[in-house]
Amino acid sequence: MTLALSYGQPEHGPDHQTTGPLSLQQRVHRAIACHTEFSLDTILTQDNRVKYTNEGSSETATGPLDEVFQLMRQLNETGIASDTLGRIHEDGRSFRAALEESCGRIANELAGERLVYVELGPEPVKTGFILKTLQGLGVIIDRYIAVDINPMSAAPMRAALAATLPDTPLEFVTAPFEACRLEDMIEDGAPPALVTMLGFQEGNDDPAVVNGWLRDITRPGDLLLSESQLYTIEQTDKISGFYAHPAMQRFSRIAFERAVDRSLPTLNRFFLLPVVFEDGQSAQVAILAEEFAHSISGRNLHVSNFCLKLTRDQYRSYRQEGGHFEIFGESYTDDQTLHFQLSRRV
Numbered sequence: 001m002t003l004a005l006s007y008g009q010p011e012h013g014p015d016h017q018t019t020g021p022l023s024l025q026q027r028v029h030r031a032i033a034c035h036t037e038f039s040l041d042t043i044l045t046q047d048n049r050v051k052y053t054n055e056g057s058s059e060t061a062t063g064p065l066d067e068v069f070q071l072m073r074q075l076n077e078t079g080i081a082s083d084t085l086g087r088i089h090e091d092g093r094s095f096r097a098a099l100e101e102s103c104g105r106i107a108n109e110l111a112g113e114r115l116v117y118v119e120l121g122p123e124p125v126k127t128g129f130i131l132k133t134l135q136g137l138g139v140i141i142d143r144y145i146a147v148d149i150n151p152m153s154a155a156p157m158r159a160a161l162a163a164t165l166p167d168t169p170l171e172f173v174t175a176p177f178e179a180c181r182l183e184d185m186i187e188d189g190a191p192p193a194l195v196t197m198l199g200f201q202e203g204n205d206d207p208a209v210v211n212g213w214l215r216d217i218t219r220p221g222d223l224l225l226s227e228s229q230l231y232t233i234e235q236t237d238k239i240s241g242f243y244a245h246p247a248m249q250r251f252s253r254i255a256f257e258r259a260v261d262r263s264l265p266t267l268n269r270f271f272l273l274p275v276v277f278e279d280g281q282s283a284q285v286a287i288l289a290e291e292f293a294h295s296i297s298g299r300n301l302h303v304s305n306f307c308l309k310l311t312r313d314q315y316r317s318y319r320q321e322g323g324h325f326e327i328f329g330e331s332y333t334d335d336q337t338l339h340f341q342l343s344r345r346v
Helices: 024-035 048-052 063-081 095-110 124-136 151-164 207-217 233-243 246-259 312-323
Strands: 115-120 141-148 170-174 193-197 223-229 267-276 282-294 298-309 325-332 338-345
Touching: 024 267, 024 282, 024 298, 048 063, 048 246, 048 298, 063 095, 063 124, 063 151, 063 246, 095 124, 095 223, 095 325, 095 338, 124 141, 124 151, 141 151, 151 170, 193 207, 207 312, 207 325, 223 233, 223 298, 233 267, 233 282, 246 267, 246 282, 246 298, 267 298, 312 325, 312 338
Parallel strands: 115 141, 115 193, 141 170, 193 223
Antiparallel strands: 223 338, 267 282, 282 298, 325 338
């Protein structure tokens, strides 16, 4: 029994590919085999997007997708409610304070101009906080557009936004990010867009790939607000701590049940491993997985999620690569692990 699978690709281990660049998924597969006790043919990896959609599978139940959305909501409620997350010193900047600082920079950059709010991967808690903060700073939201591959996000987002944006047009697009083009969705002469990619989503694919998506999504003059969990050698426990959160543990189990078996017992595993990109640079990747036993192949590993943890300098470098974006603001938590970056499409 071979468990080296790739979503939307033939069954194979990454080592079997001899032509073309390796995807981040395949590089993660190799990294696990290189640095852990699991061999290539006992590791099951999937594209990260599989966990948020039924498209391309025989799965029809939407309950797990709704639960995944609610789990991500729970994580954000914890972060926004805390005035100590990311703080080391009593007067240090928390996660919430770092986000407030970014909102202030957005308002200053707009200088009274209206904006179109475009959310890649909608989630109500953090979005509600940003929108209320911007409105409190005098920013007028012309319209709201959400792009998501999870069809279960639209209803709770519409309900959550009813009080914050009662008279604002709302649009929900069920599509992968790379299929979105604001130049096709927004008429000429419309206000600039603020495009948000929050929740560490950028870490789910190769930086050059994601930057290409963002370049194609945005129009010159549009603003981009992105969030990341950075790698600092002194604070690696913050990364493992995040993935040990009960919501992330449950997320991992749901992914396993949808892909492998609903009744098979598993052991949750976490790894922080180096992975090499196409350009030769390396970075750390956080890997959440479920170990399970099979009567034929013995110990196996299902990878529930993988997410790159770049350094601050790497994150800056990849955003500026190609000259498509200009960074105009960065906000960090006191411990330098949680980071909001503001850039403008050139």
